[in-house]
Amino acid sequence: MSGKKLKAVEHPPVSARRQHKADAKAAATHPPSRQRPLTRIQKEKQDIILEAALDVFSMHGFRGSTIDQIAEVAGMSKPNLLYYFPRKEEIHRRLIAALLDTWLAPLRDFDENGDPFTEIRSYIRRKLEMARDFPRESRLFANEMLQGAPRITEMIEIDLKALVDEKAKILLTWMDQGRLARTDPYHLIFSIWATTQHYADFDVQVRAVLGKGRNGEGRFEDAARYLEQLFMHGLSPKPRVNGSA
Amino acid sequence: MSGKKLKAVEHPPVSARRQHKADAKAAATHPPSRQRPLTRIQKEKQDIILEAALDVFSMHGFRGSTIDQIAEVAGMSKPNLLYYFPRKEEIHRRLIAALLDTWLAPLRDFDENGDPFTEIRSYIRRKLEMARDFPRESRLFANEMLQGAPRITEMIEIDLKALVDEKAKILLTWMDQGRLARTDPYHLIFSIWATTQHYADFDVQVRAVLGKGRNGEGRFEDAARYLEQLFMHGLSPKPRVNGSA
DNA sequence: GGAAATTTTGACCAGTTGGAAAAATGTTAG
DNA sequence: CTAACATTTTTCCAACTGGTCAAAATTTCC
Known part of the structure; x- marks a missing residue:
């Protein structure tokens, strides 16, 4: 229901402070780590x-x-x-590494040769599917963010930033071509992340508010419909719409 | 930059399970809790x-x-x-109680006699201001949600739900009157929560992605502008806009 | 000033936590 | 079968945790 092997990305020189005595002998009999092919x-x-x-x-x-x-x-x-x-940290690192890879996959697939609205729509859909199918991964990520991302700062400051920069550029091009409303592409991406991950991270709240009646898997369908409408309307290249107040 | 006292709302009958021995003598010399007016x-x-x-x-x-x-x-x-x-729990409970009150205030102010777009716009703005001015409160709340809201289920299942139901009804009325695009009012509210709180909860990520250059307080201005555009466009009462793919 | 009340400190405790060592128990190839 | 290896369990430990308690320091009030 969730496995899926993901290549782990090592952080080579993290080197945290050691306060416990254990340090030297790492190649003892205990861990099956040393070189072995891993059965x-x-x-x-x-x-x-x-x-x-x-x-x-x-x-x-x-x-x-x-x-x-x-x-x-x-x-x-x-x-x-x-x-x-x-050690505990090792387990956590493995999870985070695996997570980051899958988590960004949908954004990587963002295709500059596609139609703006098709791309955005399918990006939203995929992110929403991930929130539905991998809520734990989403929450793990959220937890890490809330704690200030101590273990993945480099990852988000370098890899993630580069990826978003790249995609933001594509969005800008589309805007220049008048195929997409002119707005801040970064915040556009943020808003997609926020609205989709909300359904995983704040699941309890969503369920509670929707009530016992409407909280089967159907809520993801509804969310998809709503978000599609919001973003498709909200980002369509039109000058102004409503001007009250 | 963050203080501002918030009035605390007590949860009278929470009554959690006791497992520690301490219980009986509460009027001892130690805590200044018993009856005193609290200096x-x-x-x-x-x-x-x-x-x-x-x-x-x-x-x-x-x-x-x-x-x-x-x-x-x-x-x-x-x-x-x-x-x-x-005890530790007591501190936490106090924080959560104080938080819930302020956190919902903006939604309470949602006025059914106002103009739909004015109301939504100012709701977004207020929520964004809260994310900017009270990020810790937002994260405390997020943390609670991620953990399944064990300490506030009743609050969100009853008080919050009731409030959202009420406001959803208002939104529906507006939609019926053709003053607002017809969509799911619940998911509309979720999307406002998600997009605004994102700037508090995922602050590290937002900063990292925006880069050192553009992450002063300005990012909240940009976010406000973007969100306003998204929601104003996205929710304007128009039939269809784009139909590719 | 001094008794009473309040606040702070230092010593202490039982339970938990991350982790180590080593013995005990498989498992497998020759 | 048995030596070499892999896996699991038992025992143990030092540091940390939430929390107690009595004594000391401070403040308050007459």
């Missing part, structure tokens, strides 16, 4: 752990989550879990 | 603590925050802090 069984266990960790981290954030909790959800003992991931 | 000095100290707690809770969530952290930010010892607030 299929190991991969499976790691996936189980990552699954469980996603559950926990996405709800409580990094500091609010405990290894014990994750181990319990994963159905194994804490030391056993630590056999696969030498 | 001005006490209020000041409590405010200092709440300020500090807002800093910490809004970044790390409830579980991820420690009393020691809060005490340090507040510039006092942990036992001293605990003298004013007998």
